[in-house]
Amino acid sequence: MNKVRIGSIGLGRLGDRHAENIAEKIPNAELIALCDVDADKLKRKAESLRVPHLFTDFDEMLECDDVDAVVIASPSGLHTEQIEKALEKGKHVFSEKPLGITVEQCKKAEEAVAHHPDRVFMLGFMRRFDPSYQYAKQKVDAGEIGKPILFRAYSQDPEKQIAGSIAFAAHSGGAFLDMAVHDIDLARWFLKSEPENVYAVGGCYAHEEFARYGDGDNVSCLMKFQNGAMGFLFAGRTAPHGYHIETEIVGTKGVLRIGSVPQKNIVEILDSHGVRRECCEDFLERFQNAYISEINEFADCILHNRKPEVTVYDGRRVVEIAGSCKQSFETGKLVEIQQG
Template identity: 60%
Template sequence: MKKIKMGMVGLGRLGIQHAENIAFRVPQAELTAVCALEEDKINEVQENWGVPYGYTEYDEMIQNEELDAVFLCSPSSLHCDQIEKALDAGLHVLSEKPLGTTVEECKVAEKAVEKHPDLVFMLAFMRRYDPSYVYAKKMIDEGKVGKPFLYRGYSQDPESAIDGTLEYLAHSGGEFIDMAVHDIDAARWLLDSEPKQAWAIGGCYAYPQFAEYDDGDNVSALMKFENDAMGFLFAGRTAPHGYNVETEIIGTEGILRIGSVPQKNLVEILDQDGVRKECSQDFLERFDQAYVDELQEFVDCIIEDRKPDITVYDGTKNTKIAYDLTGSFQENKLIDIE
């Protein structure tokens, strides 16, 4: 069986997890090359996992004729340029979210994808591949909740991770593009509609450093969709209990809730402090299987010569909506989304 030889770009916290999934958890994939700025990380992965090639220059890596595809987990502002270069080099591309940090960047990626219809391009919005979200989507499509008319999404990072968040602030693009974009995509997907109006609010309730970038440490938005459905999302950086992603879909005939009580597993602890459940502490733990399943879908698309359901245009729409919400937040006003 032919394996898809992949190059991993970026070996940060998420990148190293993606690299491990390529190397060990998807049988049809092979980790052939890694690329990062940190030579010590490259050397460690090569030595420990037997990866043949290591690069500190992306342009050099994509000239490796052994590669079939690349997985981009680089800084968000580099995605679109790297997507274009990889596709022009004849490589399939799986890119982490967001597609780009500006709509102009996203348009560059759109043209690159359109130029290479024979290649697979896929965006890694992992909730679309999480077993619980996949099941909820199936129930909605089968009419099990009637007509869905409200999406409610909470996405909260643990306050224990705030130091890393503050270090990344200058490059994040803001909380709507960096974090709430997952709920934007999930709402569009689950409601099967596009938002047409929105009002975003929030503030710096615990960390004034966010204000230096016209951002907030906790933000929210209310959206009205073209099919008249409502959407509410909340994104925060200061959860005291752990990593918390919670989604609710309300329909005319039923309600779906995903992760309404955030928990690490099904274990309950009974001790001198009472009865409690532990929470996942980061996205790697909560969406572990989703990251594997999205990679499997990408590999299957290449092998089966088909395209994934999520497109480059979804990436552009998610980025545009996120920046529209950022503008609403900064200007404190209701906006129309074109």
């Protein structure tokens, strides 16, 4: 096998980007099939990317012998079922986050992966593949900031996208699951430890629509990790300035900051408003290279018969931790996080 032949399901914003990347920017992969319930959108995308096989049914795509692996970018609630089905059909699987929307779903996915050790499974925690985060991780692992004692992360979506957030709120699982999963994963990755407990606060400061789902438009939490380190996470949906992802790792001998001033590029604009820098529009722009790198890694693992660093266990743990954050937010109490 010189190239991995991939069938991709889901043509939302991220699924659309994955399809384009596989077709045009992943040298060791080929986009052989596309699947989406919207037949018109499917046809247009397949024509533009010259994809030979089109499906509106996921089960039918799995029957296609030309498909070696699948990329799952469908709605979150479908991930677990589709992971199980694809593995049963002998396909390698890349799934977008979250692994599932409940811990029970995640455990089923974990069992399915365990039953198929000959297949590659990878979860889409793309920030691990961002060059800046990888550079920071190398410095932490080399001991350049001493012992990490605090992980702080901000994930803010722009206010101008609030209509989409409200429309998706019923199915998102809440801000901690929908937005903070990447920060939870990074905290575990950088601190090399699991959180013991969490206390979460927040509310609907600008948009009461989220309250009906036990959610907020801005939420935060403080975690204590097993190795004594601290974690602080903030997830907001009302940033006036744009998409803002910021991370800080404080150590006993130094501090690393990633994206502390969100910016599209290194251009400064001097005009009647003063001196300013523009922000990225959304996650697709900020992490465009990371999305390419993670699929490249997925295909490379298949071609060279090795397993990726990001595992199904990472997906399950993040959902468990996010669930504890949500429980603390809803009850206003400190919540002990289940271990294992």
